Every structure is written in structure tokens, then in C-alpha cells.
Amino acid sequence: MNIWFHPAKEFDNMLRNAASKIQLENFDPQMRTADPRFGDFQSNGVLPMAKMQKTNPRALAQTLVDELKKDENFDESLVEVSIAGPGFINFALTKKFLNAWLAKYKGEAELKNASKKFYNGKKVVIDYPSPNTAKQMHVGHLRPMVIGEAVKRLLKFCGADIKTDNHIGDWGTNFGILIYGIKTQNYKLDPNNENSLEELEQMYKRGSALTKENPEAADAARAELVKLQNGDAENVELWNEINKVSTVAFERMYKRMGLTIDMTLGESYYRDKVGRIYQELSEIGLAEENQGALVVFHKEHERFAKQPFIIRKSDGASNYASTDLATILNRVENLDAEEVVYVTDGRQQDHFQQLFITVEKWFKAKAYKLPQMRHVWFGTILGEDGKAIKTKSGEPIRLKALLDEAVARAKALVKEKNPDVSEDDANKIAETIGVAAIRYSDLAQNRTGDYVFSWDKLLAFDGNTAPYLLYAAARIHSIFRKIGTSPDCNFPEASELETEQEIALARKLIALPSVFELTLSELRPHFLCTYLYELAGIFSTFYNANKVIVDDEGTKQRRLMLCARTLRVLEAGLRLLGIEPLEKM
Numbered sequence: 001m002n003i004w005f006h007p008a009k010e011f012d013n014m015l016r017n018a019a020s021k022i023q024l025e026n027f028d029p030q031m032r033t034a035d036p037r038f039g040d041f042q043s044n045g046v047l048p049m050a051k052m053q054k055t056n057p058r059a060l061a062q063t064l065v066d067e068l069k070k071d072e073n074f075d076e077s078l079v080e081v082s083i084a085g086p087g088f089i090n091f092a093l094t095k096k097f098l099n100a101w102l103a104k105y106k107g108e109a110e111l112k113n114a115s116k117k118f119y120n121g122k123k124v125v126i127d128y129p130s131p132n133t134a135k136q137m138h139v140g141h142l143r144p145m146v147i148g149e150a151v152k153r154l155l156k157f158c159g160a161d162i163k164t165d166n167h168i169g170d171w172g173t174n175f176g177i178l179i180y181g182i183k184t185q186n187y188k189l190d191p192n193n194e195n196s197l198e199e200l201e202q203m204y205k206r207g208s209a210l211t212k213e214n215p216e217a218a219d220a221a222r223a224e225l226v227k228l229q230n231g232d233a234e235n236v237e238l239w240n241e242i243n244k245v246s247t248v249a250f251e252r253m254y255k256r257m258g259l260t261i262d263m264t265l266g267e268s269y270y271r272d273k274v275g276r277i278y279q280e281l282s283e284i285g286l287a288e289e290n291q292g293a294l295v296v297f298h299k300e301h302e303r304f305a306k307q308p309f310i311i312r313k314s315d316g317a318s319n320y321a322s323t324d325l326a327t328i329l330n331r332v333e334n335l336d337a338e339e340v341v342y343v344t345d346g347r348q349q350d351h352f353q354q355l356f357i358t359v360e361k362w363f364k365a366k367a368y369k370l371p372q373m374r375h376v377w378f379g380t381i382l383g384e385d386g387k388a389i390k391t392k393s394g395e396p397i398r399l400k401a402l403l404d405e406a407v408a409r410a411k412a413l414v415k416e417k418n419p420d421v422s423e424d425d426a427n428k429i430a431e432t433i434g435v436a437a438i439r440y441s442d443l444a445q446n447r448t449g450d451y452v453f454s455w456d457k458l459l460a461f462d463g464n465t466a467p468y469l470l471y472a473a474a475r476i477h478s479i480f481r482k483i484g485t486s487p488d489c490n491f492p493e494a495s496e497l498e499t500e501q502e503i504a505l506a507r508k509l510i511a512l513p514s515v516f517e518l519t520l521s522e523l524r525p526h527f528l529c530t531y532l533y534e535l536a537g538i539f540s541t542f543y544n545a546n547k548v549i550v551d552d553e554g555t556k557q558r559r560l561m562l563c564a565r566t567l568r569v570l571e572a573g574l575r576l577l578g579i580e581p582l583e584k585m
């Protein structure tokens with residue numbers, strides 16, 4: 001018996017095979033999740049096909065189904081196929097299948113092993129959180145961290161051979177001003193000083209104001225930059241120290257946010273690698289000189305025919321675009337990337353569109369292997385006033401302050417719910433809930449939209465929130481604690497699913513691979529969030545309606561199995577989102 005992990009995909013394949021056997025060209029099954037009254041999945045592809053072929057859709061559906069039933073992978077004991085309405089094909093998984101699937105895909109290891117097929121070892125490089133050095137992490141750094149990490153974990157779970165390349169902004173004109181400020185104010189950089197990034201930021205602000213008022217200061221700052229670019233030992237040393245101070249502070253935050261970064265090749269890494277870019281792009285006629293700058297126009301494109309992609313500035317300096325061109329070349333040539341994923345905010349959409357079109361033309365001309373390129377962009381976090389979130393004095397909110405506040409609020413809630421909790425436990429649980437709440441409220445939004453930040457909503461114990469999901473998982477743990485068994489044990493005597501609630505829950509669990517497929521298709525983690533939230537709700541309905549600890553062993557075991565599987569799916573899902581579940585809350 002072949003227990004398909006991802007039945008919708010199997011039926012899709014079987015339908016395609018059946019279509020080609022009956023000489024139906026280009027048939028797209030258009031598999032959907034079905035209305036639960038009719039089954040689990042529905043193929044809607046016959047109608048448009050019949051229309052094109054000017055045949056009767058029901059008859060065509062029947063021919064297809066007859067052919068499909070001849071498929072060697074088809075098994076009548078696992079799925080019932082029927083034709084409905086004008087020619088929809090419905091697939092209803094049998095109870096036998098549901099039981100067997102639940103018995104087989106026990107926990108995270110089994111789910112991961114089966115999910116590997118999605119990416120099949122494909123080499124992926126993902127670019128996040130990629131902050132700029134010499135600046136503190138503020139609320140604007142939240143989204144690239146949490147979205148990037150969730151996307152990375154999901155791709156990895158689904159079989160990608162993935163590496164994070166943290167493309168930090170560590171090179172540019174601001175370093176002239178910074179070095180000028182450090183020298184004139186006799187500032188001592190110290191990676192152990194928690195405030196050093198803040199001080200550097202102030203220094204930059206003062207320096208930048210000064211260079212605007214005073215032409216001599218501006219010249220001096222520019223001279224420091226030129227010295228840095230020419231490899232002056234003292235300035236290179238200062239630049240190294242600035243980056244060191246930034247990295248130490250960033251790493252503290254990555255750790256708190258559970259980020260797994262494999263390498264950091266910042267913009268500076270490419271400063272001696274842009275020459276090849278200018279040369280190749282000019283050589284193939286893609287780049288042209290324009291008012292002293294080197295630019296790329298895309299004549300076929302509505303906007304980019306006029307809006308140039310500037311790859312070398314008129315002063316001869318490289319920029320964000322040249323660096324990104326050198327970066328993708330490195331990722332393909334040295335990291336063998338077959339797919340590159342960039343996680344940044346939506347204001348960079350033009351940059352990445354121009355980058356991708358340029359790379360396509362350039363790689364084609366040079367016969368380089370073209371990777372798949374995806375820009376995973378996101379909107380802005382808004383304050384309750386509907387504008388980008390800021391402190392009262394109009395500064396960006398520091399990320400650390402935001403997280404600390406979340407943890408403090410979570411601690412108050414934990415103590416309120418559980419007055420006997422020890423101080424130590426309260427602190428640990430609060431750190432998890434606080435950070436998870438901020439993270440989840442971000443991931444649960446469709447990433448391309450803006451959203452309003454609300455303490456009350458994100459910390460609520462009901463609704464689509466981290467506290468709700470963490471609590472749902474902890475509650476299932478307590479069921480097993482109470483009866484003294486492990487959720488990982490086998491349930492050999494589990495009888496066939498019976499009640500409406502049991503079946504609804506089983507079907508939801510089995511929908512997990514379809515949710516992975518959907519989430520992967522556009523790299524939008526909110527699809528996974530919605531699923532986990534719905535799963536927790538369906539579990540709750542089941543648990544309220546069906547007593548688990550009953551005398552009949554078969555009933556008890558099958559219900560415990562449903563509890564255990566729900567727990568492991570919830571936990572696996574939370575981990576994919578970057579949230580470490582709790583056993584007790």
C-alpha cells in the first residue's frame with residue numbers, strides 16, 4: 001500500500017498521465033482543496049479543456065477518470081473518485097487512508113523526510129537580514145530577520161541545500177564622515193561597550209550636519225574616504241573596528257532572534273570584483289556611458305527604458321547595483337546557487353527588477369547558468385496613527401527596546417495566569433512568548449501589505465497569535481503528562497476514525513503538504529500561520545466534543561494519536577516560523 005505524503009500532488013500527476021494517454025494535450029488539472037462535503041481535493045481542469053475541444057465536459061471527465069483508474073499508483077481502497085456537477089472531479093480520501101497517513105507521518109523527522117521532495121537538494125542562497133553597519137538595529141530590521149528566517153527554515157525543511165549570505169552594507173560614503181568624526185572627536189571604539197553603535201550613530205549625525213554647514217569639514221571627510229578607499233592603514237583599521245563593533249551588536253540580536261547565518265559577505269567584499277562587471281556588461285553592449293556614469297537601460301520595459309540601472313557612478317565609484325551584480329556572479333560561480341532569494345523591504349522592488357532583468361540578459365549573452373531569482377519583499381510596520389512606527393520623539397524604535405517591552409508585558413501576563421510560577425520560569429517563558437508574539441504577528445500578515453502594530457492584539461491568548469498557538473501545543477503536552485505517556489509512542493490499537501470532528505481534524509493534518517506547496521510557491525509565511533491557527537481551532541473543536549480518555553482502547557488510542565499528531569504538526573510549524581515551542585506554560 002502506497003501512502004502518498006502529498007495526495008493532491010499524486011492525483012495531479014495521475015490526471016496528467018491519464019490525459020496524455022488519451023491524447024489530451026496540455027491538460028492542467030487545477031487541483032484545489034475541495035468543499036469538505038464532497039471530498040478532499042477537486043480538479044477543475046476539465047471544464048476549460050472541454051470548452052476548447054468543444055466536447056461534453058462530463059463525458060470528458062468520465063474518460064479521464066476511467067483512464068486514471070488504470071494507473072498503477074491508483075488504489076481504490078485509499079481514495080474515492082467521483083464526478084460532480086458539469087465535470088468536476090472529486091477525490092475523497094478513505095478512512096483507511098487517513099488512518100494509515102497518521103500512523104506513518106508521526107513527527108517532525110518523518111514529515112521532514114517526506115517534505116524533502118519539494119526542493120530535492122536544490123542549492124539555494126538566501127540573502128537576509130543584510131543590515132547596514134554603524135547603525136543600531138531598529139524596528140525596520142525586524143521584518144527581514146523574521147521573514148528571512150522563516151523562509152530559510154521552510155526551504156531547508158523542504159529539502160533545499162540552503163545557505164544564508166548576510167549581505168551587510170559595510171562600504172560607502174558614510175565611512176568618510178564616520179572616520180572624520182572619530183578622529184576629530186577622539187572617539188574610542190569598543191566592541192564591549194553596549195552603547196557604541198548608538199554613539200557611532202550620533203557621531204555620524206553630528207559629522208553629517210557639520211559637513212553640510214562647513215565646506216572644510218566636507219573636504220576633510222571626503223579626504224578620509226579617499227584614504228580608506230586607497231587602503232590607508234589607519235583608516236582601514238578604523239573601518240575594521242567600526243564593523244567589528246556593529247557585528248558584535250548584530251550577533252547579539254541574531255542570537256536572541258534565533259537566526260542561523262552561514263556567511264557574511266558584505267558589500268565591501270565585492271569592491272575589487274566590480275571591474276569584471278563593468279567590462280562584461282559593456283562588452284556585450286548591455287551597459288553604456290551616460291553623463292559619465294555607466295548605466296543599463298531596458299528598452300522593452302515600460303519604465304526601465306527611461307529609468308537607468310546605474311552600475312557605476314559618475315565619480316567612478318561602485319554602488320549598490322554593481323555590488324549586487326558582482327554578488328550574484330559570486331553566488332553562482334562559487335556557491336553553485338541554483339536559486340537566489342533576497343529579503344528586503346518593498347521600496348527596493350525596482351532595484352531588484354532591474355537587477356534580475358540585467359542578470360538574465362548578461363548571463364544569456366555569456367552562457368552562464370541562470371539561477372532562479374526571487375525578491376521576497378515586505379511592507380511597512382505602522383503605528384496606531386497609520387504612519388511608519390516611531391517613538392514619541394520621532395526616532396525609529398530600537399529593536400532591543402521593542403523586544404524588551406514585549407517580554408516585560410508577556411511576563412506580567414504569565415504571572416497573572418499562573419501566580420505560583422517561579423521567577424526563573426516566568427522569565428524564561430516570558431522571553432519565548434514576548435519574542436514569539438512580535439515575530440508571529442509579523443509573519444501572520446501577508447508580507448506585501450503594511451500592518452498596524454498593536455500590543456494588545458499580538459499578546460492576546462485568543463486569535464491568530466503566538467500565545468494562542470504556544471498554549472494550544474502546551475495544552476496537548478499536558479494531556480500526555482497527565483496519563484504518563486509520550487506523544488511519540490505508537491498507537492497500535494487505534495481504531496478507524498469515526499466522528500465528524502475526528503475526520504475533520506485528520507483531513508486538516510493531511511493538508512500540511514498542500515500548505516507547504518502553497519507557502520513555497522510565493523514564499524509567503526502567512527499561509528503557514530493561517531493553517532496552524534485553523535488547525536488549533538479544529539483541534540479545539542475535536543477535543544471539546546470527543547472525550548479522549550475513554551474505556552474503549554481503540555477509541556482512546558485513535559484519539560490520542562490525533563492529539564499527538566496535532567502536537568507535532570503545531571510544533572514543527574512553530575519551529576519553521578522561528579518559534580521554539582514550550583511544553584509548559
Ligand code: ARG
Nearest residue numbers: 127130131132167168169344
Ligand atoms: N543593506 C541593504 C539595506 O539595508 C539590504 C541588502 C539586501 N541585499 C542585497 N543583495 N541587495 O537596505
